[in-house]
Amino acid sequence: MREVLGLVAYLTLPAIGFSVVRLREVRRMSLDGRLAAAAAAGALTVALVMSIMSLAGLTWSLAHILPIFGAICLCSVVWVRAASTSGTVHPETGLSALLTCGLLLLASYGALSARMTSGDMNFFWVPKAVAFVRARSIDVAFLRNPDYYLMHSDYPPLMPLIYAWTNIISIHFAWFAAVFASILCLAAIVAIIRASSRDATGTLLAAAVLTYAFGLNFVAGGADPLLLLFETLTLAALTFLQDGRSQIILVSVGLAGGVLTKVEGASFLVAVIVTLIFLRRGARSIAGMVLPSVVVLGAWIVFVWKHDLLDAYRIGGKGLYLSALPETIILLVGHARFDALWLPWLAPLAMIAIGPNRRRAMVPLLVGALNAAAIVYFYLHDPHPAFWIASSANRTLLPPLLALCVAGAASGPMHVEVEAKSQKVTLSGETGEAPSN
């Protein structure tokens, strides 16, 4: 019963974040893409509401939480219904879509048969959530306890907060629902790529590479699937969306969610800022995309600093060991092999090479390259990074791999089918611009 209740709690996330469906570009997405974007927005909303409640001294009882989230859902539905409808653009279906579903089934089997559970789920994500639920707020005393030093006291709170939300609903923590939620994240990632790129071929490759990387690297139940979901939303909005308002809001949701999920979200934020400057985007547009994430990250850092919990975010003040650069790169390239002769990296690169829209792939490629550089930069803070790399590279390499997958999908032709008119238009060439309809 608790697993069912836990699963129900995860499934409420799209309802809580439903307001993003009002955005023009999200309304144009197919149903799976809309649900995925709403789920990401819902996860961020849950984390923000529970954080604010905690700061305001309001305990997380069902009597407090349910009315708040119920009201958010209701307002979102009313707000979205009031918006004018526009033509939904369906991606093509066929063998690629069938294979994609098969891959997601394989991932579900891996997660539900306990073959890809993340160690960190047991070591700190769930313990933090359980402690928070016990205290009915973000438990500063628990985070400050030296016994739990290895749980990283200042690590961003989104994942424990989501787990706390599901734990409140299921009474006792629902472990299998939690590992299955990672597969829901994978499905959401694939759905966003599919619905925004409208390229079933590129989506299939992304699904194959990410399913393999998830399964091989034990990510179920950890924070990486959620981080990658937020990063996918950001990359897809930057790469595929034409409507400026939709793009700004979705990028801001993705970046804010990312920085609140893992420390790596901050390096992703920096990579996106540099990319936006490189693309000469307007200052107002950059500020709109970036400011919300800077504010929420700043608020979290001030919170941990005020409570003397600073740990991982202190890394910036440590020395840099450039002498470790060759070793770091050699080790990272070795880990990137992923027991498949670098196929997960080479296949998207080949896809980009033969794709007709290589220019459109530049944005995710640049973000991915900058993200990879940030990973190297962090490892250089250790004069002997071999152990650190061995214990974390399988996860830290996932964001650049995701960027490569999005780039692979971006390089393809844009198959557009307008539901209302039952017309199929295939775009090709170097511009990759969507028709205005």
Next chain:
Amino acid sequence: MDTGTEGATVMRWRDLARHALSSLVAVVLAFLLLKEFIHRGAPLELPTTVESHTWVGENSTRDAVILCIRARRFIPRGATVTLVKPSQAPNYEATIFLTGVGNLPLHRVVAPRLTGDENDLPEYVIALREPLLHARYRKRADFPEGALYERVP
């Protein structure tokens, strides 16, 4: 052949190549992953915990999770507990007792400090795979993966 037709042919070939590449890579990676999954345990065996099939060999986290489930009915609510692999004394692996924090939500899981002031010793110790030889503890229950010890009053 005019430029338009030539362009269309190139496009068709590119499209075909992309389809072939993605399908082939999907099949290869799915096969490799399935092979890896089978390597991690009997394919049709139902898992008892989320750690059941993460590792083929001995796995302390898997033992810790299952021991928490088995031992918690013997431990009073709110009691202090720790988890250790006795042979690791005095530098016990932290991940073992940290695993207990999430799996014993009704108890107070503390770091394994089994020396020093006797009043500070945890009330219960879950020992993985090996017997706990400690004058202040006696065995409370035995399990296939280890045993539960309680502090002698």
